[in-house]
Amino acid sequence: MQQIDTFLANLPPDKGAFPAIAPAVQEKYASLVPGFLLDIWKNSGICSFGNGFIWTVNPDDYTDILPKLGEQYKNAVAVLRTGLGTVFFKQGDEYLFFDPVYLDVSSLQNVPLEIIMNYTIGDKRPANELFYQKLYEKALKRLGPPAFDECFAFVPAIALGGEMNEENLQKMKLREQLILLTQLI
Template structure:
């Protein structure tokens, strides 16, 4: 196994679900996403890690949700983005065709963080390695709620997340009693309709 990916698994947790990546998807994203990422897809598939706290995903399945989330924001015209990974609570990791891993959306909080830089093609594979190396359980566990949520609600399927009902944008509390298992894409679209994404104060744009 690639040393970088082995360290990622050590930090986030073992895979517990795997979906093979079809050749058609590899062909579609050749020249769009970095070769290193496609190589990881070939070897590891799209997976859930750490009991479902972090997921690598099929970008196609999230195109509608991402388009809905970024509509009307500064992100909409900056780059062409593809969702390549997500957390259990609505953390979304976007890859920009010109800017790499420059955007993280926290959909449950209606916030995003954008980094102001452009990358050359030669930088992209290194970006992929840096992205996976930067992940650890604590960084994707919202308020340390993943363990209690999994115990209370059960494990997530590949198309599910833990969502707050009512949504935090409605003024609901970030409390374990308000979490439910919800369909990820549908819930992200709902969140996009409730509140427009706003940048964090430390975001570059």
């Protein structure tokens, strides 16, 4: 997958058995996501990279969550997520991400997904500043990797007075964590 070579070099694919993404789901989103993401879905399904730091997702699992970030996201398509619950999604031609720490949606400036993966997610400096990669790596050593339906989450959530440090991270079910956080927006 030449389009994301830098990403794959910095965050190599993890080994393991991962849930498949049904062909009907792949077909449903084929015109909305880049071809390399479809290839990953076909070959690996919902899979992780960089010891679970980044995950592909089944967009259907987020159709009820993304609108809770704002009515304007009711047709958004989730494409990736981090091990700390950041969700990357496409709205029209723009890629955005939901930050589970600050409960904010940020734009990635109309940049193609392969550029985002190679130079934002796959580069340690922005990955740490924007997506808390160092905290993830510390929690990974203590808690072990999250499963495909889990993330590391601050307990209590930062928005509820929690502190942003590794000791406050716990494994949580991703879906439940996102539903809780969107209720705080």
